[in-house]
Amino acid sequence: MTGQQASEPRPHMLSPSAWNRYETCPRMYWLSRQGLPRKAGMAASLGTAVHASVEDLLLHDISHIKDAESGWMPSFAEGVLKTRWEEEKAIFHATPRRPQWKEDKWKEAIRNQRGAIMMLLDHVGVRSLEQERITGALWRRIQKLAIAVEGELKTSDGRLMGRLDLLMGDVNEEGELVGWLVADLKTGRTPETALKTDVNRQLRMYRDILLANNPSAPNVRTEGWYTQNASKWAAHGDNVLEQAYAAWQATVPTPLPMEPTIGDSSCGGFCDWKAWCPHWWNWRKDNGTLHKSDFSDAVVLLQEYDSATGSAVLELCEPADANGRAMPTGVRQSARFDNRGKEALDEVLATGHQGALFLGSIMTQARAWRIGHWCDVLPWSPMPDGVEYHRVEQGG
Numbered sequence: 397m398t399g400q401q402a403s404e405p406r407p408h409m410l411s412p413s414a415w416n417r418y419e420t421c422p423r424m425y426w427l428s429r430q431g432l433p434r435k436a437g438m439a440a441s442l443g444t445a446v447h448a449s450v451e452d453l454l455l456h457d458i459s460h461i462k463d464a465e466s467g468w469m470p471s472f473a474e475g476v477l478k479t480r481w482e483e484e485k486a487i488f489h490a491t492p493r494r495p496q497w498k499e500d501k502w503k504e505a506i507r508n509q510r511g512a513i514m515m516l517l518d519h520v521g522v523r524s525l526e527q528e529r530i531t532g533a534l535w536r537r538i539q540k541l542a543i544a545v546e547g548e549l550k551t552s553d554g555r556l557m558g559r560l561d562l563l564m565g566d567v568n569e570e571g572e573l574v575g576w577l578v579a580d581l582k583t584g585r586t587p588e589t590a591l592k593t594d595v596n597r598q599l600r601m602y603r604d605i606l607l608a609n610n611p612s613a614p615n616v617r618t619e620g621w622y623t624q625n626a627s628k629w630a631a632h633g634d635n636v637l638e639q640a641y642a643a644w645q646a647t648v649p650t651p652l653p654m655e656p657t658i659g660d661s662s663c664g665g666f667c668d669w670k671a672w673c674p675h676w677w678n679w680r681k682d683n684g685t686l687h688k689s690d691f692s693d694a695v696v697l698l699q700e701y702d703s704a705t706g707s708a709v710l711e712l713c714e715p716a717d718a719n720g721r722a723m724p725t726g727v728r729q730s731a732r733f734d735n736r737g738k739e740a741l742d743e744v745l746a747t748g749h750q751g752a753l754f755l756g757s758i759m760t761q762a763r764a765w766r767i768g769h770w771c772d773v774l775p776w777s778p779m780p781d782g783v784e785y786h787r788v789e790q791g792g
């Protein structure tokens with residue numbers, strides 16, 4: 397990667413998720429574009445399967461179902477979800493950096509899909525209709541109101557983009573089209589009082605790209621559709637395109653690593669790129685929280701390892717400098733690698749790696765640390781500040 401000159405970089409495009417990542421920590425955003433191994437996750441796979449199944453429900457030809465026929469929806473819905481579920485499972489297992497697939501989440505996927513169907517029924521005023529009672533005529537009506545399903549939204553200059561889940565027609569009691577609804581399906585946690593700032597901004601970005609591309613559009617409203625409890629949350633607020641273009645400018649790829657935003661809400665939260673970032677480590681060392689929480693990240697040397705049982709002795713390291721050079725401390729810690737955690741270690745060792753390891757989210761309460769299926773096990777390869785990296789841009 398280092399030193400490889402990009403030949404024809406893809407034009408820079410900004411999506412709401414990349415924008416959010418940049419807002420959380422520019423270094424996180426920068427690392428996410430360096431072609432580093434991406435992490436698969438059960439929640440993301442479940443979400444993708446549910447999204448794709450709803451897309452299928454809205455796009456499949458159901459002309460063989462008679463207008464008054466009912467009772468077909470539950471098996472139809474489960475069938476399309478199962479197909480998408482199996483697709484996602486295959487992608488998940490083909491991703492080297494992955495936790496464990498949880499088949500018992502299937503029930504949750506069904507529940508989320510039901511939530512999405514309920515919200516579609518709500519859109520035509522029959523929210524509490526049991527799904528067994530959905531008729532061919534009713535579902536065709538809902539299908540007709542879906543103007544776009546899983547469409548790519550892009551500004552005419554190609555700089556801002558997003559994936560639109562659903563663009564539905566809003567109709568009045570006479571059946572006349574009175575507006576458009578941009579609905580984004582969310583399988584994550586439902587908001588308590590209002591949409592989170594980043595989701596609100598994402599929805600407004602979709603709305604505003606749509607309006608910019610369709611100057612004669614009818615009234616456009618936008619909602620997050622939370623499938624866990626079938627609740628709809630409207631996003632309101634000013635046009636965000638000016639801010640989005642400023643973010644586009646700020647996120648133009650650079651060979652030098654972007655600035656880190658170090659702290660609890662960034663490094664202490666969800667960051668997939670710690671194995672390549674020296675900053676969380678120095679921050680934890682300096683504020684005395686290194687290895688202190690129940691789920692800790694660590695940089696270690698593997699001193700002993702029994703590949704039959706997964707038991708190991710680790711030597712804890714501390715940062716020797718701002719670039720994250722690992723300094724062994726002489727402190728030994730017993731540990732047990734199991735399940736996907738053990739497989740991941742075996743995979744790293746099979747590559748011939750001998751240096752320090754990054755272990756993410758180790759369970760540290762017991763005498764022996766536990767590195768299980770939820771953990772990251774990666775070579776420790778921090779990318780220092782001030783060193784240029786050149787790679788062919790891959791978007792994201």
Ligand code: SF4
Nearest residue numbers: 421424656663667673
């Ligand atoms: S570890 Fe912290 S500073 Fe580094 S990329 Fe992640 S959030 Fe940013």
